[in-house]
Amino acid sequence: MVGITSYGICIPPYRLARDEIAQAWKIKSLGGERAVARYDEDSLTMAVGAALGCLKNGLKQVDGLFFASTTSPYKEKQTAAIIAASLDLPRETRTADFTDSLRSGTIALSSAIDAVKSGSSRNIIVAASDCRMGAGRSQFEQLFGDGAVALAIGDSDVIADIEGNYSLFGELLEAWRLEGSPFVQSWEERFIVTEGYMKTMQTILSGVMEKYRVTPKEFAKVVVYGPDVKSHANLAKRLGFDLRTQVQDPLFESLGNMGTAALPMMLVAALCEARPNDRILVANYADGGDAFILKITENIGKVQEKMKKRLEKKICINYERYLTWRDLVPLEEPKRPDIRPPSVSCLWRERKSVLALYGNRCRECGTVQYPPQRVCANCQTKDRFEDYKLSDKHGKIFTYAIDYLTSSKEAPALIGVVDFEGGGRIMCEIAECEPSEINIGMPVEMCFKKLGEGGGVLNYFWKARPVS
Structure with a gap:
């Protein structure tokens, strides 16, 4: 049996109300709030925080660490190696970075599953983390959120058995970021949702259910990525899932779209409420799709924690503070000597x-x-x-x-x-x-x-x- 053995999350306590952003630009607010990483946080530090939570949940032996992100702090240097050193993992730990796609987290998850199934590794931590930015006045600026999730994949003490998976690729230029550009760009929303998201996700979800001969009613929870609230709900309805009882909250209103960490964060929220023998359908989207069928085991109670407690700690910030943290406005430098670069x-x-x-x-x-x-x-x-x-x-x-x-x-x-x-x-x-x-x-x-x-x-x- 190969599956998830532990999990950890890192949610920055800072929240920016979308009304604050809308008021600054005199535009319509999407409502709710988004999680914001402080100026001393990035995708690397949040991944360390999530992985530490994974280790605290009882994980003892680790022989692999995979890092997934579209906002890795270094363009040419392995981030997973820094994370492994911070976690004090053995030097023999296999490290790898998965980047440049919002599907990097589930691609890394598939690679970890294959490695454990083959016997080349026993326990691999997959840490997905993102800290993306949308341009001022854009919908992305309100929609995005920051955070990280770590999932441990192993073959013993499994809390969620991975019964099957299914993947396909797709080529459509819908959301992208060029070298040197801090902001995510996208094409016209109606086109990319209709021709990209809806068609690909219907294919991937129908394909995995057909492959493993299951029906929508057999799943206690359906964890599906969505670019926004409306598209997420429309997809669930088309496939016959009950929005009230089956479909996992995408956390847009409380946290925002966390990029590579978005789907794993939703999955952790589902695991926090899961019961033994529940089946969970998981599907991610970006440049194609990945789908997984999970079955909850009796071990779930050993690591289960309520995510609501993590969401209770909040420090509200204003829009000016957010702009300062992201280096989006020039500030007067303090009258102090220049800081020497580290050796x-x-x-x-x-x-x-x-x-x-x-x-x-x-x-x-x-x-x-x-x-x-x-x-x-x-x-x-x-x-x-x-x-x-x-x-x-x-x-x-x-x-x-x-x-x-x-x-x-x-x-x-x-x-x-x-x-x-x-x-x-x-x-x-x-x-x-x-x-x-x-x-x-x-x-x-x-x-x-x-x-x-x-x-x-x-x-x-x-x-x-x-x-x-």
């Missing part, structure tokens, strides 16, 4: 302490130190240390500063000293927290974030955030 050789030497957040612990007295030291600050023993991982530890704010003179993209910046449970202390930025919320003793957890860019090099490190 690639230094990052390589300290990759374990920087990417995986390892300190060390004294073998004599148990004192934990970060960054790793040669001499114990407590007992002065030299070179008697063992590696000690801090990224998975909770802590509390010992003290903090609210910095209004920061060189960060947004002021004030929150800088805190965190004392970890079990020992160890680190000074770092506090993320996903407003200045009015921070306090001494506040419980925090670590999260992987982007510090900035210098000399063409992206710099990533860990920050603390309030425990969700």
Whole structure:
């Protein structure tokens, strides 16, 4: 049996009401709100957050990590390798990037299924993440949302058995983004929905049901990608699915269209409510289509969590803040010295302490130190240390500063000293927290974030955030 063994999601807590966007441009609002990644987040950091959730759900052994996105931070460098290093996975882990199509997530999923079935891998994490932008005043600007999902594919402790899959390709220039362009473009909506989405999805869904001899009524849930609310509903009606009881909410109103993560996010929402022996029909669309038939097992209760809890944490932002985070408006630079670009050789030497957040612990007295030291600050023993991982530890704010003179993209910046449970202390930025919320003793957890860019090099490190 090969199927999904665990899952994790990363939803930025920041929400931008579509009414805010519509008011700025004096256009019609689509209603609801969209999830927005902060300036220190991108598709890589969100993928790390989702994969960490996947590991916390009980996944023990990982020998493969596939990353899927249309907004990978590097055009020529493997993002999956950075994610694997941040997760502290073994060096033998197979890594791969799947890019340039909104179907990349399900293409990566199919590849993971094939690898596990062949016996070349036992457990593969597929992390789909996107942070797309639509041009100002466009429908895409309101419709898009940011987020990431990680699904673990394996052959033991399966929570959703993948009974079958079906794929086909299609060539139609409907939504695209050229090299160097930050915004997604598209052709005329009625044409691409009628000739592309509707026809392809009807073919793929009819094809998978015919191949495995099942009918629409046999599915407890139908998880189908849609470019917008109207097209999604029309497709479900044409194929005979009950919109009220069978069709999974596309999450447009609360999160937005998350690109490669859109369908996996809907699937996780369905898994959160699924019961043993339920059948779920899953279908994705972009440059063709992929369809899967899943059957829920008795193991679902071991990893099930309610997605509503993740949606409850919200920090509302205005449109000006969104424009600032996306570098869409020029801002006056702070009167500070230029930040030196990171040293690639230094990052390589300290990759374990920087990417995986390892300190060390004294073998004599148990004192934990970060960054790793040669001499114990407590007992002065030299070179008697063992590696000690801090990224998975909770802590509390010992003290903090609210910095209004920061060189960060947004002021004030929150800088805190965190004392970890079990020992160890680190000074770092506090993320996903407003200045009015921070306090001494506040419980925090670590999260992987982007510090900035210098000399063409992206710099990533860990920050603390309030425990969700």
